[in-house]
Amino acid sequence: MALSRLASSSSSSSSRSADLLKPLCSAISLRRPISTDTTPITVETSVPFTSHQCDTPSRSVQTNAKELLTFFRDMALMRRMEIAADSLYKAKLIRGFCHLYDGQEAVAVGMEAAITKKDCIITAYRDHCTFVARGGTLLEVFAELMGRQAGCSRGKGGSMHFYKKDSNFYGGHGIVGAQVPLGCGLAFAQKYSKDEAVTFALYGDGAANQGQLFEALNISALWDLPAILVCENNHYGMGTAEWRASKSPAYYKRGDYAPGLKVDGMDALAVKQACTFAKEHALKNGPIILEMDTYRYHGHSMSDPGSTYRTRDEITGVRQERDPVERIRKLILSHDLATEKELKDIEKEIRKEVDDAIAQAKENPLPESSELFTNVYAKGLGVEMSFH
Amino acid sequence: MAATFHGVRATVAALSSSSSPSNSFGCKRLISSPSRSFSVRKRASFTVVRSDGSVNFDLNSKGRRAQQLIANAVATKADSSPASSSSKPGHELLLFEALREGLEEEMERDPRVCVMGEDIGHYGGSYKVTKGLATKFGDLRVLDTPIAENSFTGMGIGAAMTGLRPVVEGMNMGFLLLAFNQISNNCGMLHYTSGGQFTIPIVIRGPGGVGRQLGAEHSQRLESYLQSIPGIQMVACSTPYNAKGLMKAAIRSENPVILLEHVLLYNLKERIPDEDYICNLEEAEMVRPGEHVTILTYSRMRYHVMQAAKTLVNKGYDPEVIDIRSLKPFDLYTIGNSVKKTHRVLIVEECMRTGGIGASLTAAITENFNDYLDAPIMCLSSQDVPTPYAGTLEEWTIVQPAQIVTAVEQLCQ
Numbered sequence: 001m002a003l004s005r006l007a008s009s010s011s012s013s014s015s016r017s018a019d020l021l022k023p024l025c026s027a028i029s030l031r032r033p034i035s036t037d038t039t040p041i042t043v044e045t046s047v048p049f050t051s052h053q054c055d056t057p058s059r060s061v062q063t064n065a066k067e068l069l070t071f072f073r074d075m076a077l078m079r080r081m082e083i084a085a086d087s088l089y090k091a092k093l094i095r096g097f098c099h100l101y102d103g104q105e106a107v108a109v110g111m112e113a114a115i116t117k118k119d120c121i122i123t124a125y126r127d128h129c130t131f132v133a134r135g136g137t138l139l140e141v142f143a144e145l146m147g148r149q150a151g152c153s154r155g156k157g158g159s160m161h162f163y164k165k166d167s168n169f170y171g172g173h174g175i176v177g178a179q180v181p182l183g184c185g186l187a188f189a190q191k192y193s194k195d196e197a198v199t200f201a202l203y204g205d206g207a208a209n210q211g212q213l214f215e216a217l218n219i220s221a222l223w224d225l226p227a228i229l230v231c232e233n234n235h236y237g238m239g240t241a242e243w244r245a246s247k248s249p250a251y252y253k254r255g256d257y258a259p260g261l262k263v264d265g266m267d268a269l270a271v272k273q274a275c276t277f278a279k280e281h282a283l284k285n286g287p288i289i290l291e292m293d294t295y296r297y298h299g300h301s302m303s304d305p306g307s308t309y310r311t312r313d314e315i316t317g318v319r320q321e322r323d324p325v326e327r328i329r330k331l332i333l334s335h336d337l338a339t340e341k342e343l344k345d346i347e348k349e350i351r352k353e354v355d356d357a358i359a360q361a362k363e364n365p366l367p368e369s370s371e372l373f374t375n376v377y378a379k380g381l382g383v384e385m386s387f388h
Numbered sequence: 389m390a391a392t393f394h395g396v397r398a399t400v401a402a403l404s405s406s407s408s409p410s411n412s413f414g415c416k417r418l419i420s421s422p423s424r425s426f427s428v429r430k431r432a433s434f435t436v437v438r439s440d441g442s443v444n445f446d447l448n449s450k451g452r453r454a455q456q457l458i459a460n461a462v463a464t465k466a467d468s469s470p471a472s473s474s475s476k477p478g479h480e481l482l483l484f485e486a487l488r489e490g491l492e493e494e495m496e497r498d499p500r501v502c503v504m505g506e507d508i509g510h511y512g513g514s515y516k517v518t519k520g521l522a523t524k525f526g527d528l529r530v531l532d533t534p535i536a537e538n539s540f541t542g543m544g545i546g547a548a549m550t551g552l553r554p555v556v557e558g559m560n561m562g563f564l565l566l567a568f569n570q571i572s573n574n575c576g577m578l579h580y581t582s583g584g585q586f587t588i589p590i591v592i593r594g595p596g597g598v599g600r601q602l603g604a605e606h607s608q609r610l611e612s613y614l615q616s617i618p619g620i621q622m623v624a625c626s627t628p629y630n631a632k633g634l635m636k637a638a639i640r641s642e643n644p645v646i647l648l649e650h651v652l653l654y655n656l657k658e659r660i661p662d663e664d665y666i667c668n669l670e671e672a673e674m675v676r677p678g679e680h681v682t683i684l685t686y687s688r689m690r691y692h693v694m695q696a697a698k699t700l701v702n703k704g705y706d707p708e709v710i711d712i713r714s715l716k717p718f719d720l721y722t723i724g725n726s727v728k729k730t731h732r733v734l735i736v737e738e739c740m741r742t743g744g745i746g747a748s749l750t751a752a753i754t755e756n757f758n759d760y761l762d763a764p765i766m767c768l769s770s771q772d773v774p775t776p777y778a779g780t781l782e783e784w785t786i787v788q789p790a791q792i793v794t795a796v797e798q799l800c801q
Contacts, residue, residue: 120550122546151583152583153581153582153583153585154583154584155583156580156581156583157581157582157583158581161581161582163581163582163583163585163586164585165582165585165586170546170549170586171578171581171582172581172582173573173574174573175569175573178542178569178570178573178574180539180542181538181539181540181541181542181543181545181546181570182542182543182545182546182549182570182574183546184539184542184543184546185542185543185544185545185546185547185548185549186546186547186549186550188543188546188547188552189546189547189549189550189551189552190550191528192502192528192547192552193550193552211538212536212538212539212542215534215536215538215539215540216536216539216542216543218534218536219533219534219536219539219540219543222534223531374584375579375580375583375584376579376580376618376619377579377619377621377643378579378584378587378642378643379642
């Protein structure tokens with residue numbers, strides 16, 4: 001990405017006033033200094049936060065060029081990855097269930113920016129992008145989706161079972177809501193081991209009606225666990241709109257005694273701000289609920305067209321007004337952190353990266369038949385079963 | 389089962405006259421044979437057991453009393469002399485104390501071990517298995533949970549994913565049906581679906597089985613529902629010795645282990661070794677070696693079988709009794725060797741006939757040892773009914789020693 005600032009000609013001279021503040025070396029270097037610039041930039045979130053039983057964090061978010069470009073790159077990568085998965089599914093290279101996250105990228109990316117790898121994340125089946133945000137590679141994603149050996153779960157998990165232990169990503173769960181008690185268990189372990197870290201347990205608006213959520217929240221509040229329950233409210237539980245499934249769709253208030261925050265989930269900076277706030281809160285005061293107001297462009301899964309229970313106008317409307325990648329693109333351009341061409345080049349690069357990963361994954365072999373019986377039990381006092 | 393059903397009624401009628409008034413089940417008189425000794429490969433001691441599982445007396449203390457029910461539940465070492473209890477090695481305790489001892493020792497040994505369940509902390513546990521542990525280890529290691537089995541089992545599994553070693557207690561195993569999704573999908577499967585990234589070293593334990601008129605919902609036998617779950621191990625303890633040993637082995641195992649206890653066995657008394665020991669999770673226990681027939685059993689039915697064994701011995705039979713202990717996976721090595729020796733198999737279990745442990749065991753033995761069998765495998769299980777409240781009906785739900793005797797007689801014709 002060696003581009004000479006002097007060579008680019010897409011912007012008008014008036015926006016070049018920022019040049020004068022840039023270090024002198026930029027004029028002669030081939031590398032654009034912007035991508036590693038950490039001068040703080042303050043951005044206002046799109047909408048203010050609404051809270052339940054707690055203070056709201058400030059609408060002004062501290063960020064910088066480096067972070068914004070990282071956001072752009074990561075979200076564009078996730079977007080491309082999910083669209084590529086769509087094509088692979090239609091080509092029958094991915095089978096079974098495939099739940100795509102495009103539209104919701106800001107939640108994964110914003111959350112990651114607020115926390116460390118010591119903090120745990122656990123989510124449900126719409127996990128491809130969260131896995132990537134936690135450090136998973138594209139090869140691991142596509143190989144797992146196609147059931148190959150190089151997949152993150154060696155081809156034995158599939159779309160709904162991505163895990164990355166070394167970055168504390170606990171998956172990847174198919175049964176709606178079951179991951180929330182697991183997440184509170186992770187928070188319990190963090191408290192037990194005095195980790196000074198938190199757990200983000202993600203679930204959807206559909207899962208918000210599961211009893212085990214309230215059970216787990218109750219126990220977390222009783223035991224003061226550093227658990228943050230994050231409701232990714234994309235307003236549809238498969239085909240059922242939130243108002244048809246929940247008597248009270250104010251999911252951030254559902255915690256009753258537990259404080260909650262409603263966040264614009266399409267604004268990566270708002271998500272980052274909320275997660276920073278939540279982490280601080282949870283370490284001191286126990287569980288807190290975050291409701292991310294977000295949207296998925298695809299249907300619930302690849303078997304669902306996504307248009308029988310919502311209008312195409314609604315989908316295109318959200319895409320035009322609230323798309324998370326576009327928001328960051330506009331931010332970058334308006335702050336003159338990169339040119340349009342540079343962003344397009346990033347996207348081209350990403351396209352190639354994704355295509356390469358897919359090609360590599362396609363070459364990757366299917367698991368050996370002996371893999372059928374490995375990892376049923378751990379070696380030790382247990383046994384490895386053999387076919388009898 | 390119709391023929392044996394009549395048999396039970398007749399037997400119960402005959403025995404009711406000789407039963408002690410305190411026993412609603414109808415005492416079954418046993419004749420002890422203290423001079424008989426068997427060679428076993430494991431350390432063992434005398435156990436004195438009532439068939440109804442109430443408190444017992446050590447065989448060697450002050451001799452036998454009249455009307456006492458005595459059975460050798462665990463075979464004795466050939467060279468052990470029946471000396472007085474004070475000079476014998478080891479210490480005596482009840483089964484629930486043995487469980488507690490095992491748990492306590494493991495908690496001392498490994499700071500990652502914690503216990504969670506309802507009323508296990510301040511209350512001490514509804515069956516006193518965790519009594520005193522909360523005071524000793526504190527509220528963060530001995531955790532009282534609200535009544536929320538689904539979520540606290542899930543939390544235990546989540547904690548296990550990070551490397552903690554929780555012991556989750558179901559106050560009654562039947563309550564863990566509420567956590568079935570967590571046990572089946574998360575506990576059993578996460579090691580596999582994560583491609584081996586996570587191990588789930590959790591122990592899920594609690595009492596189950598048919599008790600004393602506890603009613604249908606509190607007389608669940610979960611082993612038949614849980615046995616199909618890939619990725620878990622299941623063991624059933626039956627004596628203080630193996631209760632402590634299995635508890636310790638389960639906690640040390642990297643795999644999720646379900647330890648099934650029985651409501652009526654908590655007060656069994658036995659002398660167990662002082663030194664540290666564990667019982668292999670996948671091993672069956674040879675209770676009484678024999679030649680004529682292999683009787684496979686587990687948990688409380690072991691005592692019914694041993695009681696029936698007394699009668700059978702008097703009738704001239706020589707049954708080999710194996711407490712299978714490991715319900716998943718089966719110890720087909722021990723079982724197979726026995727089948728090759730005796731060529732006849734009787735399975736006596738407490739779970740329901742349909743889809744029970746006996747059904748799976750029958751299939752496993754048939755698949756592997758069909759050539760060694762001289763007769764079809766017989767399986768005595770509980771009736772496929774919800775456990776009734778009335779004492780007599782409850783008695784007829786489960787397998788009684790008289791039925792076992794009849795079955796062996798039929799098998800050995």
